Amino acid sequence: MNATHKVLSASCLLAMGMLALPAHATVTDTPAAPWQLEWDVRARHEQVDNDAFSRDARADTLRLRLGLRASFGDGWSALLEGAGVASAGDRYNSGANGRTQYPAITDPRGGELNQAWLAWQGDTFGVTAGRRRLLLDNQRWVGNSGWRQHEQTFDGLGLQWQPASGWTLRYDWLDRVHRVAGRDALNPLARERRLxxxxxxxGYARGNQQWTGYTYLHDDRDVSTASTVTWGLRWTGKPAATNGGFGWALEAAQQRDYASNPQSFAHTYWLAEPSWTQYGVTAKLGWEHLGGNGHHALQTPLGTLHAFNGWADQFNVTSVGGLDDRYVAVNGNLGQQGATAVLGWVVGWHDYRASHRTADGNHYGREWNASLSAPLAESLSALVKVSDYRADGFGRDDRRLWLQLEWHGQQPLRR
Known part of the structure; x- marks a missing residue:
């Protein structure tokens, strides 16, 4: 074990020790202090059984994210945040350890500067510059991929303006993306990209509805074939009644080649997701379409990928035949009151097909997802999560299990 790994391991052991502190040490709802310490500790066991490999992958990892937030007054604030990941053993392909005989679990050991930004916020206008977490809408196109231990962050400049009630206008310029594979990934393009x-x-919100229009001009300076322009519209609605009712998400977009991309393509995207909530249980029917032409397909390289198209991560890169994901999902709490009321559950089923028929046929496979979450104490939560992908013309059968504990909080620092 080298010196860096020893330091990270010691930091993670210290973080686990912090978990034993009493719950009142966590301050989550206090007014902004001039200086504030923030932390997020996440311990996870993940195992993958993929039929393409003779060996199963198992990763036991621990992440410590530690930040110092400053509020200078007159609208000025800043954040400096680092993150480190330690692991017990190497029975998985992290992307940095060369263990390609195992399935991939992209949670490599290592430390990094996660966020470092300076911001000013007025009554209606704000600006942020530096390295930061960026989440747009449902994170389909731009997000932090927060499921992985290293998160995706961006270097650049962001402007936000609220010209009238209900309206929010945003402009973000991105100079670089730092990816979830970490800075030690064997493939340099998996570490970061110049943009x-x-x-x-x-966006415009009124009542329980919201409309969003967007144009994303993505110029990848390291991989020209990844450069695209995407524009679209999104409309969402929540149940009008407090005890439940009808909700929806509708979205349509088009993606074309952009900047120095040598390819020529035009792909459509659309999503239709009606939902119904009753007695605290929400059921969704969804159909998400990512267009393809047999040679190239619509991609979302800056998005949060794990949250879409199943938890087995079979479609993080869209196949050239495109993707039609038809799914059913139900979520809620185990009970209406008492101890079971705090236990959250999710069950989902996906049927995957090509949006453009290829030589291998148009059916990719099916997948089941399920999870159970529980708060254990203030800001401390536990999660059990499983996925089961059954291949039919795409990839190989894949089964995954996650066991997770996470603790986060903030503490004002006294002068």
């Missing part, structure tokens, strides 16, 4: 990307997003 010249412009994101324009306009």
């Amino acid at each position: 010249d990307t412009h994101l324009l997003n306009a």
Whole structure:
């Protein structure tokens, strides 16, 4: 074990020790202090059984994210945040350890500067510069991929303006993306990418509904074939009644080649997701379409990928035949009151097909997902999660299990 790994391991052991502190040490709802310490500790066991490999992968990892937030007054604030990941053993392919005989679990050991930004916020206008977490809408196009131990962050500049009630206009320029594979990934392109990307997003909210229009000009300076322009509209609605009712998400977009991309393509995207909530249980029917033409397909390289198209991560890169994901999902709490009321559950089923028929046929496979979450104490939660992908013309059968504990909080620092 080298010196870096020893330091990270010691830090993670210290973080686990912090978990034993009493719950009142965590301050989550206090007014902004001039200086504030923030932390997030996540311990996870993940195992993958994929039929393409003779060996199963098992990863026991521990992440410590530690930040110092400053509020200078007159609208000025800043955040400096580092993150470190330690692991017990190497029975998985982290992308940095060369253990390609195992299935991939992209949670490599290592430390990094996670966020470092300076911001000013006025009554209606704000600006942020530096390295930061960026979440747009449902994170389909731009997000932090927060499921992985290293998160995706961006270097650049962001402007936000609220010209009238209900309106939010955003412009973000991205100079670089730091990816979840970490800075020690064997593939340099999996570590980070140089960008010249412009994101324009306009949202309007009224009552229980929201409309969003966007144009994303993504110029990848390291991989020209990844450069695209995407524009679209999104409309969402929540149940009008407090005890439940009808909700929906509708979205349509088009993606084309952009900047120095040598390819020529035009792909459509659409989502239709009606839902119904009753007695605290929400059921969704969904159909998400990512267009493809047999040679190239619509991609979302800056998005949060694990949250879409199943938890087995079979479609993080869209196949050239495109993807039609038809799914059913139900979520709620185990009870209406008492101890079971705090236990949250999710069950989902996906049927995957090509949006453009290929030589291998148009059916990719099916997948089941399920999870159970529980708060154990203030800001401390536990999660059990499983996925089961059954291949039919795409990839191989894949089964996954996650066991997770996470603790986060903040503490004002006294002068």
